[in-house]
Amino acid sequence: MRLTQLLSDSPRNAILIGLCFLVLLILPWLHLLPETSSFHLSAYWITLIGKIMALAMVALALDLVWGYVGILSLGHGLYFALGGYAFGMYLTRETAGAGIPDFMRFLSWTELPWYWAGTQHFWWAMALVVLVPGLVAFIFGYFAFRSKIKGVYFSIITQAMTYAAAVLFFRNETGFGGNNGFTGFTTLLGYDITAASTRAVLCFTTALALLLSYLGLRYLMSQPYGRVLGAIRDSENRLQYLGYRTLWYKLSAWVLSAVIAGIAGALYVPQVGIINPGEMNPVNSIEMAVWVAAGGRGSLIGAIVGAGAVNVIKTYFTVAYPEFWLLILGGLFVVVTIFLPNGIIGVLDRFKKEKE
DSSP states (O other): OOHHHHHOSSHHHHHHHHHHHHHHHHGGGGGGSOTTSTTOOOHHHHHHHHHHHHHHHHHHHHHHHHHTTOOOOSOHHHHHHHHHHHHHHHHHHHHHTTSOOHHHHHTTOOSOOGGGTTTTSHHHHHHHHHHHHHHHHHHHHHHHHHTTOOHHHHHHHHHHHHHHHHHHHHSGGGSSOTTTOEEOOOEETTEETTSHHHHHHHHHHHHHHHHHHHHHHHHHHTSHHHHHHHHHHHHHHHHHHTTOOHHHHHHHHHHHHHHHHHHHHHHHHHHHTEEOGGGGOHHHHHHHHHHHHHHOTTSSHHHHHHHHHHHHHHHHHHHHOGGGHHHHHHHHHHHHHHHOTTHHHHHHHHHHHHHO
């Protein structure tokens, strides 16, 4: 399949999307320019851009199951946090050196729990980033889809599961840092994590991961597999009547979505410097749904646009008017639901058709 088809159905849109991704791949290296340069980007902006791109990956993951399969998850913050914790374990071990992490010393622990074994190795940590969210998603998804739980009931269960996990991770005896989580990271693969070069590489890696996730999902959705997912969304009963085993289609999409969210969490943690149970807050998962709805679900690029737009707005209001942010978020969701059912992408498409 041609790259233009992977990026968008329209050659003009493909060029525009390609240029946007090219800018995102170039921006991290502007951080390495001298501070006197007009094009220099400060550590604040590099961190913010990297953070938003990681969150855009979560929006992509949610758009896969909501936009294409019709399954609204209000618990994707769990998979995001699990990926972040898996990589945070490696960063914590590297910071602690040959000893045990400081929070374990504070609890008078003398040895690491068994599930921390091997987390001092980068590649094992990366394997956990993929395996842990994927396994949790497989177990939960298998029993939920097998029980034919759908609609609002499924959404409520995903939110309840995320809340239960947050309560578990808040407990000190679970070995994940309790309320404080993991923080105070100093090195990554032996490099200073606050160095300009490390920040630039992390931001670039996030941009590359976002691009590959978009291209991969775009390709997958253009194949027969993607068409089956769309048919499940539109009429699962009819598809089952034709002989399709929809359980495995839904389960595979759910697991893939969880894995992408976990990778996003792993990229997020070293850039913001912390991971704690607050990332499993149900409000965060609801925000993710708002990103997808605001951008335009079922389009992939809309999820990225929505995540970027809403998080830019959030960055401003949580600093200028923090007490109003949740009201603004709720209002945004109402406005999008009533007036912009197809999100920002839908508005742009309608404007384009009227212009033609």
